[in-house]
Amino acid sequence: MTKADIVNEIAKSTGVEKVQVQAIVEAFMENVKGAMIEGKNVYLRGFGSFIIKTRKTKVARNISKNTTITIPEHRIPAFKPAKSFAGEVK
Numbered sequence: 001m002t003k004a005d006i007v008n009e010i011a012k013s014t015g016v017e018k019v020q021v022q023a024i025v026e027a028f029m030e031n032v033k034g035a036m037i038e039g040k041n042v043y044l045r046g047f048g049s050f051i052i053k054t055r056k057t058k059v060a061r062n063i064s065k066n067t068t069i070t071i072p073e074h075r076i077p078a079f080k081p082a083k084s085f086a087g088e089v090k
Contacts (some may be wrong), residue, residue, distance in 0.1 A: 036077050048081040 007025055011018045032042050032050055042050040057073045081089075 008049055039075075044082075046082055048079055051078050051080055052076070053078045 005019055007021045009020045035042050036050060052075050053073050055084060058071050060071055061067050062069055
């Protein structure tokens with residue numbers, strides 16, 4: 001499902017114009033993204049959490065050059081579904 005599909009479904013189910021729904025969906029995504037860039041987690045009860053995971057420093061291998069490299073500690077965004085939501089997905 002794409003963002004356009006989501007906008008169409010919300011517009012159809014609520015009767016709100018697609019342009020307004022598009023603006024709301026965009027604003028929601030920008031707010032979630034902005035919060036995560038600031039290092040904050042976003043919790044949506046019954047749906048899930050957008051969280052920041054920290055990956056520790058690790059040693060990896062470059063097989064083509066047969067050398068080892070160090071990958072520094074870094075943070076990545078992740079989504080963790082709520083238990084009730086995850087239980088519905090089969």
